[in-house]
Amino acid sequence: MIEPKIFYRDFDRLLKRIRQEKTGKNFLFTIFTEVQKNFGDALRIGNIKLFEDRGGEFALIVNLLNGNGRDTNTKLLLDSPAVQELLKHGSYLYDNAEFSIDSRISQQGYYAIPAAIVVRSIERRWIVVFELKTGWVREEIVFSLNAIRTALNCRLYSEAVQTELEQAAQIQQSLLPAQPPQTNEYQLAARSLPTEIVGGDLYDFFEFDDDVLGVCIGDASGHGLPAALLVRDVVIGLRMGMEKHMKMVHTFQKLNSVINRSNFSSRFVSLFYGEIERDGHLIFVNAGHPTPFLIKGNTMQDLKATGLILGALPEIKLHRSYAHMEPGSVLVLYSDGILERENDQEQAFNIRRLKKLVEKHQEKSAQEIMDLVFEKVYEYGNRRKWEDDCTVVVIKRLASK
Numbered sequence: 001m002i003e004p005k006i007f008y009r010d011f012d013r014l015l016k017r018i019r020q021e022k023t024g025k026n027f028l029f030t031i032f033t034e035v036q037k038n039f040g041d042a043l044r045i046g047n048i049k050l051f052e053d054r055g056g057e058f059a060l061i062v063n064l065l066n067g068n069g070r071d072t073n074t075k076l077l078l079d080s081p082a083v084q085e086l087l088k089h090g091s092y093l094y095d096n097a098e099f100s101i102d103s104r105i106s107q108q109g110y111y112a113i114p115a116a117i118v119v120r121s122i123e124r125r126w127i128v129v130f131e132l133k134t135g136w137v138r139e140e141i142v143f144s145l146n147a148i149r150t151a152l153n154c155r156l157y158s159e160a161v162q163t164e165l166e167q168a169a170q171i172q173q174s175l176l177p178a179q180p181p182q183t184n185e186y187q188l189a190a191r192s193l194p195t196e197i198v199g200g201d202l203y204d205f206f207e208f209d210d211d212v213l214g215v216c217i218g219d220a221s222g223h224g225l226p227a228a229l230l231v232r233d234v235v236i237g238l239r240m241g242m243e244k245h246m247k248m249v250h251t252f253q254k255l256n257s258v259i260n261r262s263n264f265s266s267r268f269v270s271l272f273y274g275e276i277e278r279d280g281h282l283i284f285v286n287a288g289h290p291t292p293f294l295i296k297g298n299t300m301q302d303l304k305a306t307g308l309i310l311g312a313l314p315e316i317k318l319h320r321s322y323a324h325m326e327p328g329s330v331l332v333l334y335s336d337g338i339l340e341r342e343n344d345q346e347q348a349f350n351i352r353r354l355k356k357l358v359e360k361h362q363e364k365s366a367q368e369i370m371d372l373v374f375e376k377v378y379e380y381g382n383r384r385k386w387e388d389d390c391t392v393v394v395i396k397r398l399a400s401k
Helices: 004-020 027-043 081-089 138-160 164-175 224-241 248-260 350-360 366-380
Strands: 045-053 057-063 071-077 091-093 112-120 125-133 186-193 201-207 212-220 269-277 281-287 293-296 299-302 321-324 330-334 390-397
Touching (some): 004 027, 004 138, 027 057, 045 071, 071 081, 081 091, 091 138, 112 138, 212 224, 212 330, 224 269, 293 350, 330 350
Antiparallel strands (some): 057 071, 091 112, 186 390, 212 269, 281 321, 330 390
């Protein structure tokens, strides 16, 4: 058990150092060396290992017992359940011997378990694994590691974020899903690129249970900060209002009323929301959003608008509609920045080219289809800067086993 007065005084010094220390190549090594030196005994930390994201895996770059050395043979696989659980929560205490992020810790000659945190900057992320020896106290570990994680993440982000608008971009990005949910029946991929620091596009996923998955995509009028603020309102409104098979139309009508009463009378947003069941049934509402489409072989179905855009009128009428995703079918949702990208002859990419592209490559994975759409549309515009916010969501129903 720690001595509170001394511990929290020293711990406050550590957090202050994190806020003030010059970031650089050895920043994290320096901080965690201090954690080990000054708090190792109190928190019962035997060792600290730092892993860096290398795409698909996290490679060990620091083992404090061996100094600031690299061991590229020691890796944590990105798709492992232990890593996925950590990425989902930001921190995790692996006190179950059968579920460990580093099984070698529990195989030593003395009792020890791992705890881990995720540290992120704008472009990079790390996993930090702590070896906890006998005598650790859950409340002390949870508080201390999360406080360190929060301070480091804020420091690394604030170092790169120089203006209030850039900070707004980080806030907006945090509203978007870090990664699509994983299901046994569907592959999901999504990406949103703002043309300015902050943008007016949005997408989100809603996990109700194992049987129903919700998805939305939207496009707020305009660009920049006003559009980004509207996106924030819409995302929060949807998350508060959506329930499985209920309130779909009601929530859209309430959002419409809120947006219409805004001080900015020109504010409006197109919005598509759908719920996909395990067996492929799709129930959706489309408030004036560019028409998503469903492809299976040579068959194509448009998920047309079921009402007006949100915010243009005080009251709107909407209705639900239905579609069905057969095994192997591909659902594509997009914003108009994709269709309106122009080549050197001022010809738009348009819906015909998008459908033809997806139809040709429908056998690929959802991620590959999404990447291909962005690649081809970017090349179509002669690799110029994007003129409009661009968002694509691809959902593929896996073929029956």
